[in-house]
Amino acid sequence: MISVKNSKLVIQLIAVIIFFVSVNFASATAAVNENPKHSKVRVYVSGKSDIDKITSHDLHFDHAETSENYMETWLSENEISLLRKSGVSYQILIEDWNTYYNSLEKMSASEIRDAIQLSILEFNVSHSIYGSMGGYMTFNEVINKLDSMRIEYPNLISQKFSIGQTVQSREMWTVRVAKNPDAPAGRPEVWFHSLIHAREPMSMHQNIYFIYWLLENYNTDPVATYILNNRELYFTPVFNPDGYEYNRSTNPNGGGFWRKNRKQFGGNTYGVDLNRNYGIYQFWNSANNGSSTDSTSDTYRGKSPFSEPETQNAMNFVNSRNFKGILSYHTYGNYLIRPWGYVDAPSPDENIYQNISQDMVLDNHYTLGRSNQTVNYGVRGVTDDWYYHDSGHSKIFAMTPEVGTGSDGFWPQQSRILPLAKQNVSQNIYFAMFSGPFMSANSYKLNTEFYSPGDQGSLKVYLKNKGLENAQNVKVELVSQNSNVVVLTGAYSFTDFSSFREDSVSFDFSLSHGAVINTGYKMVLRIKQNDTNTVYTKNIHVVVGSGNVLLLDSAENGTGKWTASGGFGISTVQSFSPTRSFADSPTGNYTNSSVRTLTLLTALNISSAPVVVLSFMYRHAIDTLDNAYVDVSNDGGASWRSVKFYNKTVNTWTKETLDISDLAGGSVNMKIRFSLVSNGSVTNDGIYIDNIKLVNYNSIPTGITGVNELPFSFDLGQNYPNPFNPSTVISYSIPKSSNVSIKVYDISGKFISEIVNKFHSAGNYEASFSGEDLSSGVYFYRIEAGELSQTKRMMLLK
Structure with a gap:
């Protein structure tokens, strides 16, 4: 040992x-x-x-x-x-x-249907990405998928075009995804490619899914709309079609283990590892032994840099474009890897890589770092090093995501295809935004945890341009959604906000004396670029009163309310009050390449009071390449979203207050989790957590304002009461005239009924729903109004 x-x-x-x-x-x-x-x-x-x-x-x-x-x-x-x-x-x-x-068990037709319906409800993606090869698409099925996208969305995706032929004369098909896609318009460019290793089809499936997310959410989701209006995204789903087709020929039901291309060297010796065949010579021939000189090896590097037609095609394509970023997707390992690979040393842009990587993995918790810090070995002749640094083109920020865990492997079980694809959507969104101007809020802070009727309050917002280009005509506004809260400060405007600049703004607001105790009132923070393009939206609740305490735990009674794994437990080394705290590594430093979690054991029902505030005390010493996270699940732990991450050192006990209402989603099955993910590099003491407190509040539907105001924005309120038996009321707000439909689905995604289908003028509305003939359980209700849509959950409890 x-x-x-x-x-x-x-x-x-x-x-x-x-x-x-x-x-x-x-x-x-x-x-x-x-x-x-x-x-x-x-x-x-x-x-x-x-x-x-x-x-x-x-x-x-x-x-x-x-x-x-x-x-x-x-x-x-x-x-x-x-x-x-x-x-x-x-x-x-x-x-x-x-x-x-x-x-491995394959999915039934009904399971596939349910998975797609869940994809609609969660990501508004209705197209199937399943194929005939054990659930994975064949090369021809990918080609047909790109053709069908073009037919359905001709104004958002180009006709497929080839960036060159492979050693066996197959085309490396590529598409451009952008508004008016048939002619490049000089917007920031990003390239996504996958299946450079032929046994890694999940890399391709997540790219196909992301394309569909963009296409289906255009003019519905403001971020998808902004990306397609202001970026040019290129996708090469199958970089190595010869190797992938060979796997299909040997394993028509999936599972083929061939990795390289199909160049023949005589007899039965085939293949060059295309991800060891990139230049420059210094990278390709590095002394770190990160590839093989033996043609029978799976990592054979080829006779010289760019000896293969596939890598030559990529080189020519990159040198002909003006890419700001490239993601080369692989499986597996749950990593996000950055240069350098050829040497165990940071690149000149290590700080930029670190900042964007931490934001990109906020939801999927991938391990960050260079190859020696993640997979624990050096590599040479790989894509990222050459994309990032070669005299033939401008500097490109290139990274390699490795999708899926070790148990997922190269060919994840069919039921894992959609979950893994969804896991990478936010990562891809961030990277697309990063390539140009990208205004965002790093964080925000209210001047107190809760308020009383008649109070004055303030909100400080910490801004950052997280993109590579300056942002023009930036507008930051805070808009109250209820007349009991009046925002006293007007919008802030910035003519020019430089790349990576940080700044802050403050908003004052007042609460009326009629504000209701134990209620959360919603304000919406929006950041716009070029005056009208919304690139960031955040719901912020002003809570009145001390609320209903759901959880209070100071670690004095151990981990009885939690499931601790990976080493999380109770520490007596540090505590805020009185003698104990929760710690990821109670007796010393956390170890390399580990995942440690502390998960709430019993799910909470917050549906009747869905405004939720989480607070706790913390201190930590965490390596810059490792992260601690606060996570929220609205489905009992089946899926998680992160609220915030922590690293570096905070030596004193500090209070954190987080509004987790949006992620909790009025759930009947909410959980929280604290986690720490480390790579294979430096370790440290970790994080200590104490005085964990969860409080929830009633919400006031946006439409109930007390005055005859037109709504500021499109909104679907949480049904009330919730849980309900047998009837409930759903409030919604329509900012402009349109036809409105509200449909109800069961937990599997099966359609139940349509409770609204008519034309509405702008205004605030309510609709009733009766579950008299339904069984107890969780149901979804979804509103569609023109190009806008939103989905929420409710619970029938008889």
Whole structure:
């Protein structure tokens, strides 16, 4: 066993061998088996001597999951033979990949239908991304999907075009996604590509899903609309069609393990790893051994930089465009990797990479850093290094997301396709926005936790342009949604807000003496660019009274109200009051490459009072490449969204107050979670949390203002009462005349009834819904008004 103290050293030593699945075996055999049996193996490594034994037999691993005293990876029969000869202990976890993959349960037609309906309700994406190859699309199905997108959305996506042919003369089909897509308009450009490794189809599926999110949400979601109006996004879903088609030919139901392209070197020896074939020569031939010179290896780098037609095509395409950013999607590992790969050193833009990476992974919690800090090995000849730094083009911010966990693997189970695709939408949105001007609010702070009727209050908003270009004609406004709260400060305007600039503004407001105790009143914070384009919206609640306490925990009674995993527990080293606190690593530093969580054990029903405020005390010492998170789930822990992340050092106890109402969503099944995610680099003391408090308040539907005002914005209120039996009232606000439809669905997405379908003038409205003939349970209600839509949950409890 390896001590915690030595775990970092061992993981770094593992880096020496973890990279290319390379066996110098061709000379000993007359032919190479192109489809060898693969097994999942746990290799026990107790120190440098074991690592030396492995490397002395020319055995190297790819996509290994590392722990303190072992690593797990998929190995071929030949590689297992070499491992056996090395004398290092190992254990076969899964005997045969093909048998394992074929045993995975496929989705039924009804399950697929339910998953798509849930996609509609959560992301407003109604198109299926499932295919015929074990749930994954074949190359031809991807081509047909791009053609059908063009037919359905001709003003938002271009006709597919090829950036060049592969070694087997297939086209590398690409599309441009933007408003008026047929002619580039000089807007900031971003390229998304996937399937450079042929056994990683989930990388392609998340790109297809993101395209559909953009297309289906145009003129509905303000951010999707802004992106398509102000960016040019390019997608090459299948970078390596030859390798992908080869996998289809050998494994028509999915699960093919071929990685490289299909260049033939004689006999049965094929393929160059396209993600080890990029220049410059300094990158391609780095001394870190991050690729193989053996043509039988899965990480064979080729005879020279850009020796392959696929990488030559990419080079020419990049040099012909003006890309600001490129995401090269892969599977697996839940990583977001940045340059450098060829050397274990930060790039000149390390601070920019760090800032954008932390924001990008706020929802999916991917591990951040360079290759040596994430996958724990160096790489050479990879996409990101050349995209980021080559004299043939301007600097491009390039990164590699690795989608899915180790248990998902290269071919995740069919039921995981949509969840993993949805997991990366916010990451892609952020990166698209980052390529140009991108005004946002880093945070905001009310001057007190709660108010009394008749009080004066203030809100301070911390602004940042998170994009690469200056923002023009910026407008920041705070708009009350109820007459009991009056905003006293007008909008702020900035003619020019430079890239990465930070600033703050303050708004004063007053509450009427008629404000109701234990009620939350909504204000909407909006940031606009070019006066009219809304790029940021945040609902902020002014809460009156001390509210209803749902949870109060100072850690004195242990973790009884929580599920602790990965090392989270009770600390007596630090506490705010009186003697204990929650800590991710109570007895010392957290370890490398770990995920630690503290999850509320019993879900809370906040549907009848859906304005929720979470407060707690905290202090922390966290490496800049690691993050602690506060997460919220509105479905009992099935999915999570983050409210905020923490790193670096805060040496004194500090109070945090977070309005989590939007993420909680009036749920009948709400949970909160504290988590810490570390990479394979530096560790630290971690985070301490104390005096956790959850309070909820009643909400006042936007339409109920007490005066005959027209609504400021489109809004769907939380039904009241909730839970209900048998009837409830739904309030909604329409800012302009349009036809309005409100439909109700059950938890599986099955349509129940339409309770509104008529033309409305701008105004505030209410509709009644009766569940007299329905069973108890959770239901969705969805409003559509012209190009606007919104969905919420309600609960029938009989």
